[in-house]
Amino acid sequence: MSSNENGAPRFPIPRQCPFHLPREYDEMRGTPQAGDVTMWNGQNVKVFTRYEDVKNVLADNRFSGNPAVHGFPSLSPARDAVLQAEPAFIRMDPPEHGRQRRMLTREFMIKRIAALRPHIEKTFVGLLEGLKARGNTAELNEDLFLPFTSTVIADLLDVPHEDHAFFQEKSHDRVLLDVDPSIPKAASAAILGYLEKLVEARMDNADGRDDIISHLIVDQVREGHLTQRELVVMADLLLMAGHETTANQMALGLHSLLTHPDQLEMMRNDPELIKSAIEEMLRFHTIVHYNAFRTAVEDIEYNGELIPKGQGVIALIAAANHDPNVFECPEKFDITRKADHHVAFSYGIHQCLGQPLARAELLTVFSTIFDHLPNLRLAIPAQEIQTKGDHFVLGLQKLPVVWDNE
Numbered sequence: 001m002s003s004n005e006n007g008a009p010r011f012p013i014p015r016q017c018p019f020h021l022p023r024e025y026d027e028m029r030g031t032p033q034a035g036d037v038t039m040w041n042g043q044n045v046k047v048f049t050r051y052e053d054v055k056n057v058l059a060d061n062r063f064s065g066n067p068a069v070h071g072f073p074s075l076s077p078a079r080d081a082v083l084q085a086e087p088a089f090i091r092m093d094p095p096e097h098g099r100q101r102r103m104l105t106r107e108f109m110i111k112r113i114a115a116l117r118p119h120i121e122k123t124f125v126g127l128l129e130g131l132k133a134r135g136n137t138a139e140l141n142e143d144l145f146l147p148f149t150s151t152v153i154a155d156l157l158d159v160p161h162e163d164h165a166f167f168q169e170k171s172h173d174r175v176l177l178d179v180d181p182s183i184p185k186a187a188s189a190a191i192l193g194y195l196e197k198l199v200e201a202r203m204d205n206a207d208g209r210d211d212i213i214s215h216l217i218v219d220q221v222r223e224g225h226l227t228q229r230e231l232v233v234m235a236d237l238l239l240m241a242g243h244e245t246t247a248n249q250m251a252l253g254l255h256s257l258l259t260h261p262d263q264l265e266m267m268r269n270d271p272e273l274i275k276s277a278i279e280e281m282l283r284f285h286t287i288v289h290y291n292a293f294r295t296a297v298e299d300i301e302y303n304g305e306l307i308p309k310g311q312g313v314i315a316l317i318a319a320a321n322h323d324p325n326v327f328e329c330p331e332k333f334d335i336t337r338k339a340d341h342h343v344a345f346s347y348g349i350h351q352c353l354g355q356p357l358a359r360a361e362l363l364t365v366f367s368t369i370f371d372h373l374p375n376l377r378l379a380i381p382a383q384e385i386q387t388k389g390d391h392f393v394l395g396l397q398k399l400p401v402v403w404d405n406e
């Protein structure tokens with residue numbers, strides 16, 4: 001691990017084991033003050049690792065989530081290139097954040113997502129049947145999970161299916177951390193350009209259509225509450241946020257079950273456990289592991305420490321979800337634990353808007369896949385499975401599996 005002359009480790013701190021958080025998070029959690037880390041550009045940033053502190057910071061609007069505020073932590077030049085693009089509401093502070101987020105609340109309400117369940121299940125089973133028809137092996141990221149999540153979100157926005165490959169490629173380019181900034185920048189520009197044309201074409205025929213873009217055109221753009229460009233940026237956020245994240249969680253969750261056969265058997269014998277297994281996956285992996293970056297917009301006294309205006313901070317939700325004072329033996333993957341108070345979807349005003357959809361998709365996968373693909377197992381030794389280390393969102397490089405076709 002590299003550190004600066006003050007001994008503060010360089011962030012991101014590498015994982016010693018790919019499926020476990022860096023040990024340094026535990027050390028930081030052991031002291032009452034926030035930890036110190038150094039970013040690639042030499043910037044000092046305060047890191048919160050305790051569950052209560054992470055929640056307190058995320059609930060405190062004196063910490064801004066706007067990357068344009070001076071002092072905002074820089075994760076890498078490639079990540080900066082993404083953040084410097086036009087901000088969607090995920091990067092805004094109140095009141096504008098709430099104004100735009102509220103335009104979408106009803107689209108992701110639990111009741112509305114529950115009504116979509118049959119469509120979501122049909123989509124997934126259709127993809128599973130397609131896999132079986134092609135043989136008894138697959139790489140589940142590319143062959144199943146990404147097509148599934150991208151089809152669902154594209155259907156909600158009514159974005160043509162034939163363009164999925166384009167979105168998958170560009171959204172992948174956008175989460176890379178250690179590449180030339182021109183790569184994520186070009187990917188952002190390509191997606192925004194695509195969506196701009198799509199929104200323009202839909203402006204005149206949105207009436208009577210049942211998709212999120214059309215609802216926003218009729219209720220918000222035509223009423224003067226949202227500009228056409230703001231709608232483009234919002235649609236981009238939904239496409240990106242709702243796609244690679246959930247697919248990565250599926251792959252990691254399935255991997256955990258396949259490498260913990262006792263847990264899988266328990267879940268298969270008692271389907272009531274599927275929901276708690278999903279909460280445990282969300283907690284255990286906390287895939288948005290470099291969330292949430294903030295800047296103090298005024299001097300803040302916290303835990304007897306002064307956090308000066310302009311200080312960059314990181315509220316590490318992954319570390320919070322592994323706080324032993326809140327989750328006993330946090331390094332144990334245990335589907336019977338009650339984990340639903342985890343903060344894998346963040347906390348406070350930016351808490352994930354799409355969580356009912358993510359949960360519905362995860363429930364569909366884990367209540368269906370083992371029946372359709374009997375004796376599902378890894379196709380390569382478990383130690384050869386690699387995580388996506390250089391991505392903003394944690395996932396698996398590949399998940400090759402095999403099953404028995406009847």
Ligand code: HEM
Nearest residue numbers: 090238241242245246249288292345346350352353354358
């Ligand atoms: C397992 C899957 C998912 C995980 C773990 C996840 C996690 C998160 C996290 C940690 C945040 C906070 C980000 C921040 O503060 O910077 C967030 C925000 C958000 N997520 Fe998700 N997400 C998932 C799936 C989805 C899906 C399916 C959608 C649907 C479109 C979605 C839409 C959003 C949106 C719109 C925000 C911004 C909320 C705001 O700023 O008010 N997410 N998500």
